[in-house]
Amino acid sequence: MKNLLFIGPGAIGSVLCWHWQPHVKPWVFPHRPDMHLATALLDADQSQPLHWQRWPDDRPWQDIDLVVVTTKAHQVMAAVTPLLDHLPQASWLLCCNGLGAQQWLAQQAPNRVLWASTTEGVRPMGDGRMQRSGSGLTLLGPASGSALNAATQQRAQLLLEPKSPLTLEWRDDLLPTLWLKLAVNAVINPLTAWHGLRNGELLDAQWRTEIETLCAEIQTVARACQQILPNDLVERVLAVATATAHNHSSMRLDVEAGRHNEIDFINGYLVRQGYEAGVKTPRLALWQQRLSSRQPPS
Template sequence: MNITFIGVGAIGTLWATQLVQAGHRVQVITRAGTEVCRQLVLDSHTVTVPANQPQAITDCDLLMVCTKAYDVMPALQPIIEQLHPDTIIVLMHNGMGPHAQIKTLVSPSQPLLLATTSHGVFSPYQGSYQHTGHGETYIGAANQAGQQCAFVAEVLDHALSPVYWHEAIIHQLWHKLAVNCVINPLTAIHQVNNGALLSADYQDTIQLLCQELARVMQADGLATHAEQLKTQALTVARATANNYSSMNRDCYHGRKTELEQITGYLLARAAHHQIKVPTHQALYDAVKQREVQKG
């Protein structure tokens, strides 16, 4: 397949390199748009792919959008009309929310898929990445046209297994969001790695966060409970104990975070259902304050 990537940070680099090795024709669109090729470095192996070629947009079969959540709309808006009507768009990013915007941007006949992955990728220095934790990937349809594209799960699975097609992908994204709502703000505010959250110091706060999450998720139609969410969050913290969350790194380096698409999305759904989530609100305010100070 002709596969084009927008966003070749940690997750984009992981998938792009694996798809090249699986025999696909991979190109990238970069932010600056000036490079003619891009070197992707994963686990000390370098793959060179074409960059910013006109046909990367017009001729691609699969468009993988792996940007930061707040960059999804700005990245897609300028090129959406150049895409072939049959090009399959896959959004793979942290948080939730951008898919609703993109659905209004694309034609109903343009296949739109959502994906989430638990693979761990670490950047020891800019432009180089290490695949630090093997995970799994779920993908599913965001619109009617996307429901005809379950074969994409097989394409991705062949490159980096396991990949599962999920009929209710929003539910899967919600569970990923729940974990992020616990781990990301706490590790960002306290500037600790994920494993630090396993200590007794954080358990009362994590319990409150999961109780609030469960109420909102239940109101949104998901069958879950606080103990299940707490187990999921602590399992991820344990599996990625030595890693720093993306929000932690963004705060550390004074960069914009994905707070609005993580905790912000939860707060919006809570407000919609008139559910109070004071613990999440306090974390949101603390990260926001940190962003303002750094900004």
């Protein structure tokens, strides 16, 4: 494998580029006109240069082996669709919040899609660099219910070969991990975004009833979808709030910056799954409606 093409060269794209660039050539598809490439990643006070470049218009698409998509969930369809016909043999890796975009991409490129989930912490510094704010675990696996073709299996193994600087592991079934992350985000993100809170402020007793109510609804939807979430989901949410106490959630940052947020792929996904299963989700729907009202005009 020689060439990776990134779509969405933001925080997570930057840290993945840093990990893989010693082994493959990283390129970037300019999916929006105002896109800027981070020049470096700051890790433990060491500035690590990022070597990605924009994909040239005159280079043949068949040179691309794998596409790494790290856009916001609501951007995936618009960013990916123009490339699907150009890349009939390429493999795809999607790492984004929420659920829904993953299933859509798996339908567009059967047997060629990998899913990913990461707990890496990365934030922009505002000067063309990214700051790695916390090391984590990055999981890769096949799209749920999909048997990967031979080329994608081989490319997945090559992605896993570098042992540093990130920690990557393979999961044959990544869907439970994505559901747990979805569940936590469906509580933390809308509450912090609507009320302008840091994550750790949700530990205050005034939010306990709302957290418990949301977790109960999420558990009901998960069971209806035959997904098993931990019985201690409330404690899991509080543990994440504790571990990221000083952080602003991505949804809060999007709302405060006047950008589109991912509520339709987080709470909205759970509301839709509940509707299809005949499960009522009044609190999840309330938070979807509230954060939808904070979306800028299309």
